[in-house]
Amino acid sequence: MIRTAEAYRDALRDGREVWIDNERVADVTTHPAFKPIIDVKARMYEMAREPAYQDALTYQEDGVRHSTFQRPPRETAHWTDKTTALDMVFNDIGGVVTRVGDETVGEMWSLLDGRDVLAEIDPRFAENIDRHIQAVVEHDVFHVSANTDPKGDRSLPPQEQDPDMMVHVVRETDAGIIIRGAKYETAAAYADQAFLKPTVGAWSNEKLSDYAVGCIVKMGAPGVKHICRTGFAGKGSVADYPLAHRFDEVDVLMVLDDVLIPWEDVFFYRHTRAAQHVRATLHRYSAFPYVLRIQYMADMMIGAAMWNARQTGLDKLQAVREKLADLVCYREGINAHLTSAIALAQRSPAGLLMPHQSMLYAGRVFACSNLPQMMHIARELCGGQICVTPSAAAFQADGTKDWLAKFYSLNDQWQAEDRRKLLAFARDLLNSDYAGHRLTFVQFAQAPHFNHLAAVYNAFDFSGPLDFVRKAASLSDRITGAS
Template identity: 65%
Template structure:
């Protein structure tokens, strides 16, 4: 059954060895650097019970309630429901949170699609993935993702350096496998379980490798150590840094010190083809949730910039309108790709409905590659005052407050306090340490740009443009080789055929 926020908090209290700032964390639910995100995740659980949001956040099946975002997508409407649920969460929170589960649970669905690959290794592994998907539906854990290793010397294979630089299996037992190494996992310290898997790796000529392992890790397992980066919450007053203090998702180096993983939690092992399949399809579903958050961030930039220019009437200037239009085009470009990815959804190899892969990955490239440029446009529209405005304490102090009230009051509608709040919001979103961290986080959370483009290359319909040019230029059939199509086999024709199949299935 779906959990409450209180049940979630209870589930992460315990004996975990969590370190931050050189000290041991006693209770992560009240620690100032972790509490803001723990509270947001607890709120998401409570929204599944709240009468005002339950119909958006949860669904009922066989007399049991489940979270919408954990539901396997079988129809296009499932994706519209997921999109609406995520928007509801972000709007309720008043900002963007990324690692809360909806963006990582989809990674397991890609293995559900690859059960034939898993069966080549051991049929038990495909059974394990079905079991764990069922557990997510029925027990509603906070599920996160573990990809990135400490790396080491990437010019050398892992076997030729400290073997622990990449997570690997050191022993097999009757109970399961014993693993050693480390993984970077955002939110791991306050989550319940992680889909732990290899990063992009150079396997060399090995068909089998102790590094080719994927499993579900219970984050309460003995032998795990959580070494967290310093959080942004509490480092500066919340009035001056409203986003840093509420939405920082703490990243963690999780050390696996000879950790036992039960066989029922192992999803693949010693099979590089399974590992490579997983890496190639990892974001088949989860890229949607990541890209949706870029859409919401675009809304935040537009809102902050528009409030700023309208205060003084600058929105009437053509140069300002053009910059606002650039932000709007960026926003609508993301929106169009997400909308089209659902509308032109495809049947996956495992029988699920996945967003149109070419459109989804192209939309992710747009959202990620242009983000830094859009942030700078928003900075320009917000003006230089976001980097020079004094903090709230100066506005409150009797010696300086009257002067700041005078110079920061724009008109009868925009008094100094609202002006200060807007500038503080824009500074934290665009100029702060937290803003820089979130921009860099795109390279970690969504994988690097070359991987984005590789995904587009693998999923774009290259034969469609070639077929058009073949006919337009009067080329012979042999230039197309084995990809020659019959009449009516265009990309759009094949899409209509797919849609007819999907409607029949629904």
């Protein structure tokens, strides 16, 4: 069933241990660092129940409504439905959020594709993934993804340093496994559960088997501690930082202090082949909504830059139009990769419809690697006033408001307050602490750049180019594409 907003908020009041700065948070739903982004997720639940959005944000199966975002994709329409639903959500909330569940549930579908690998260890583990995917659909949980460990000294295996630098199994019990370690996880403090999986690695060494673990961690379970970075919400004013105050997705060091994982929540452990398979296929679905969000960031850059150019008439200059065209090419390049990935979608081992893999992964590289340059182009188009404009309070103060009204008003259409709002939006999008944080987040949230490129290499079919050149160069038939 589709969850209510209040049911979501109530689920967060489970006694979870959340720390931010020097404070233990009593209620994340009311704390100023978390409330804005929790309200965004709650709004998504509300939208799914409203007549204007319900048909797009939900689907019916056996007379029961479920979230469009949680639906395992089996046909092209399921992907286009997700895209339409996300467009409605982002237009309603007026911004972009990454970690709200739809972009992480795909990692569970990737695990479904490796069901045979899981069954090698224990058939019950394969059954666990079936049950959890269905539970996410039926209960509409906020599901996130626990990925990166602190790692410590990466030149050393974990056993030769503090073993807790990577999450590992410390013992088995009749009730389940006990795990220790820590994971960096965005949104963990206000989510229901996380899919915890091994960090990036070769996973070819059996000595690492204690660290080859994949499971579900409930965010309010005993021993789970959420140590959060300082939030952007609550710093400065909403008028000056409209994005940071509404859309800051708080990142967490999730400490696992002897946490019991019931057997029904274990997908694999002590199995390096399973760990290797999970890491290799992890983003075959989730990369799509992740890259789609960057397209919306491109839309915001285009909109902010175009409005700034138009307000002063600079959009008529050819040099300005060329820079705007660069932003458009970036945006449409992302769109082209995503559109073709669905148009050429491939059937997965589990029978799901996954985006065309090399096209999707190439699109992720294109979107992530070009984002810094595109942000700089947008800064140039917005101009230096995004870093020197006084605060909103100065536009209201008796001693300064008349002067600011004089120098920031252009004509009857562009008065000082609208210019201030546009400049504040552009600053928060491109030039603030929040903007810098978002840029770094995009570069590493799914994996570092080298891993993005490895995914492209592994997904691309080299046989076509190899065969074409073999024939064009009249190479011997005994030369094959095998390596």
